[in-house]
Amino acid sequence: MTEAWILFLQAAFVDNMPLTLFLGLCTFLALSRRSESAIGLGIAMTGVLGVTVPLNHLIYHGLLAPGAWAWAGLPELDLSYLSLLAFIGVIAATVQLLEMLLDRHFPAIHVAFGVFLPLLTVQCAILGGSLFMVERSYTLLQATVFGLGSGVGFAVAVTMLSAIRGRLAYADLPDGLRGLGIAFVLAGLLSLGFSAFAQMAAAS
Amino acid sequence: MARSFSFWPTLTEPLIRQNPVTLQILGLCSALAVTTSLATALTMSASLTVVLTLAAGIISLIRRHIPTTIRLIVQIVIVASLVIVIDQVLQAYLVEISRALSVYVALITTNCLVLGRTEAYASHNGVVPSMVDAFGNGLGYSLVLTIIGGVRELFGRGELLGRQVLPLAEDGGWFTPLGLMLLAPSAFFLLGLLVWAIRSVLPEQAEAAEHVPPATAEPAE
Numbered sequence: 001m002t003e004a005w006i007l008f009l010q011a012a013f014v015d016n017m018p019l020t021l022f023l024g025l026c027t028f029l030a031l032s033r034r035s036e037s038a039i040g041l042g043i044a045m046t047g048v049l050g051v052t053v054p055l056n057h058l059i060y061h062g063l064l065a066p067g068a069w070a071w072a073g074l075p076e077l078d079l080s081y082l083s084l085l086a087f088i089g090v091i092a093a094t095v096q097l098l099e100m101l102l103d104r105h106f107p108a109i110h111v112a113f114g115v116f117l118p119l120l121t122v123q124c125a126i127l128g129g130s131l132f133m134v135e136r137s138y139t140l141l142q143a144t145v146f147g148l149g150s151g152v153g154f155a156v157a158v159t160m161l162s163a164i165r166g167r168l169a170y171a172d173l174p175d176g177l178r179g180l181g182i183a184f185v186l187a188g189l190l191s192l193g194f195s196a197f198a199q200m201a202a203a204s
Numbered sequence: 205m206a207r208s209f210s211f212w213p214t215l216t217e218p219l220i221r222q223n224p225v226t227l228q229i230l231g232l233c234s235a236l237a238v239t240t241s242l243a244t245a246l247t248m249s250a251s252l253t254v255v256l257t258l259a260a261g262i263i264s265l266i267r268r269h270i271p272t273t274i275r276l277i278v279q280i281v282i283v284a285s286l287v288i289v290i291d292q293v294l295q296a297y298l299v300e301i302s303r304a305l306s307v308y309v310a311l312i313t314t315n316c317l318v319l320g321r322t323e324a325y326a327s328h329n330g331v332v333p334s335m336v337d338a339f340g341n342g343l344g345y346s347l348v349l350t351i352i353g354g355v356r357e358l359f360g361r362g363e364l365l366g367r368q369v370l371p372l373a374e375d376g377g378w379f380t381p382l383g384l385m386l387l388a389p390s391a392f393f394l395l396g397l398l399v400w401a402i403r404s405v406l407p408e409q410a411e412a413a414e415h416v417p418p419a420t421a422e423p424a425e
Contacts (some may be wrong), residue, residue, distance in 0.1 A: 176403030184396030
């Protein structure tokens, strides 16, 4: 169990999606103006990552990996080049399904998410999660933990950034730095903090 | 076609004035991740420009036959197929760089820049304008990547494209490499400074303040 916990912390803090790996930055910066939308985005990310990474793990190892068709007498078939298309399809379907479920059973949450949910289909962090899962050859349990950890890390980072940006709303910044410019500088400072986790991980 | 098409403005507008990265906030993920050295930045720029231009051409060609309800899926599938081709080509001919780029080549699929341009421009315009627009946006993206990649490699290692430009202190020169330049935070700082610089030159790009203090403000407490 401790191993899974370590992987969770690793995914959430050391390999933080937006701040260390630069994944999902478009939504990270666009939706961090308000705390409410940032928290909503964080929860949606955790949910979608936690579902799609294990699902893609099953599909990759069941259908696409080299040798997956050995039981059908085709041990040399290697479909791994199709993984990109398969992952995108799974992610799009999951997001759609999640949206329909929320719309049906939790309309209030669905309204709160607004347009973010469909946007997650083309979120690099979500596709990136599945691609890293293949590159690092995780097991099913590891894949689930990794997906959840990455989602939580994203949620923490985007909530922190939105809180700081909220405090800066009244600050008197130079004209050119307002908005996007200062958001990058803030993200850089946060990222500096998160690189300390990498040092701690390397030391221990 | 509603808009008249002029070649040069469509090509040059996205370079700085309508730059996809610094103004439209598109395609950031890959822009920051692959800029630790100039060579990876250039490879990534070339791959993205090729994918973007071809995708815009293909989507614009079949834009009248795509049902609007499923157009996003169709676009993603076209882009993903092109990315698979590029990825295989890189793995075959540029093994080292392909390894350095890791998953980021595959992530061109979900690069908002590609979908943004195909959705906003190529699905409403003819083939030639769409491809010119896509190429211009690709060049604008490449420009930002080249600048950041160049600065990070120059100050982080004293090299450009792997060749020593600034003599290192440990080899008897004067330059001490800045390790921070190779880490994640410096990419954010550099892009922030670049945005600041562009918006100082072109003030019309600056964002309006969210809260404007009243003209006759009470003295702050």
